[in-house]
């Protein structure tokens with residue numbers, strides 16, 4: 238490996254050292270971590286050794302990236318060979334150290350699991366509901382294929398087949414047959430969240446392109462959850478975990494369990510379903526709904542957007558925390574500036590500053606930037622840390638609220654769902670209309686670029702944000718943010734941010750038509766658009782209509 242200047246972190250004298258070679262070696266500390274082995278060219282210990290171990294090298298992101306790529310290749314290699322993986326701990330240590338449980342192996346397991354598990358379909362969901370309601374018996378899945386087989390090396394360490402929680406029976410919809418949907422039909426004549434108005438609310442956004450073979454919503458068994466590749470206690474290798482039989486779960490608990498798995502695998506806080514108002518157990522249309530916390534769902538024709546080449550991104554070389562937007566290369570295209578035209582970040586101390594003009598999108602640091610994950614300019618991409626309740630409102634069906642008080646500027650979450658080409662929206666069923674967001678933040682600014690245009694349909698998949706109702710005096714605003722795509726791709730994320738301090742358990746709302754004439758607000762005073770319906774937000778500033 239070519240020599241390069243390297244500063245040893247923590248060395249106050251700032252003496253320069255040269256990396257002579259790096260090697261991808263798995264060293265086990267508490268049996269779980271892997272480290273990059275570095276041999277130093279101009280440094281050695283008194284005993285002559287010159288090797289140190291690192292999980293990161295702040296000054297050499299190129300080395301770390303190369304190392305991570307080689308790790309990825311190894312995992313893919315392991316995953317492609319067969320569906321078996323030895324994951325048992327060997328108490329007698331007869332297994333070579335490289336075969337012990339490790340993060341690498343956990344990731345390989347996870348990747349195998351994703352390959353082995355079929356995509357969750359509405360039929361599977363219906364079947365689970367049938368079992369939950371006692372209308373059907375769970376099937377023995379022993380002979381179901383393909384699936385991941387966990388091969389125990391010792392009796393003491395068996396990880397169960399991860400597809401245990403899946404039950405594939407009939408395709409009838411228990412929810413539908415129970416007639417649980419007592420709300421007015423959601424067949425709005427035109428999109429409620431869709432349209433110029435909403436796009437204007439969004440100054441821009443992006444979708445996360447972290448390469449992923451399987452979308453976020455993939456349901457994993459408890460054991461696979463514990464084996465997820467991200468660091469943290471919830472990802473440690475666990476002993477055998479047996480799923481709770483589905484038949485013991487009510488539809489709400491079953492839905493809750495699904496969402497719990499999805500939020501947990503995204504390292505996000507919980508989302509609970511509560512209804513203190515009536516006996517509707519779960520929101521309607523949940524029989525086909527798949528929860529995806531932070532990623533768009535991509536159909537085959539858009540899957541290429543999830544594996545963008547590193548070369549497409551502008552990256553910064555900051556060593557840990559990005560503090561100066563004028564020096565951050567990833568900010569070159571950013572149009573967020575202070576009063577004297579200097580580039581600034583959109584956030585201060587983790588909170589949105591609202592210094593982002595309408596039509597301008599926020600460009601966060603990306604996976605290839607040199608800064609660390611806690612950098613100032615990575616906020617919307619972090620896992621949501623505020624617990625959410627999806628609850629039954631008095632007048633607007635189900636809504637969403639936070640379980641704790643929220644400061645102004647807090648980024649609450651990203652709007653997710655199925656990413657669709659804008660020209661295909663008209664083909665969607667009418668019932669989807671109130672759940673579609675156009676990603677047209679830059680169009681609102683009048684700079685329509687020639688690229689493809691997208692919208693996000695959250696009717697059948699998405700997260701808690703699809704329950705956010707409209708208010709003419711909202712407590713959240715939407716802005717657009719990119720971090721795993723680039724602005725020109727027109728597929729930003731939409732981040733929901735608190736515009737004022739919000740007390741715990743206050744309904745979270747946005748304005749579906751933020752560009753309506755605000756000065757003329759008040760019942761009947763502003764021009765009623767064609768796609769409007771009576772607004773039930775009950776705010777004193779209510780326009781009297783909501784665009785749907």
Ligand SMILES: C[S@@+](CC[C@H](N)C(=O)[O-])C[C@H]1O[C@@H](n2cnc3c(N)ncnc32)[C@H](O)[C@@H]1O
Nearest residue numbers: 429633634635671703704705706707772773774
């Ligand atoms: C994105 S969904 C919000 C979640 C929805 N309440 C539910 O239960 O699924 C948008 C739909 O909620 C309803 N809605 C939201 N805000 C409303 C308001 N202020 N007045 C009347 N209906 C509203 C409309 O039916 C609209 O099409």
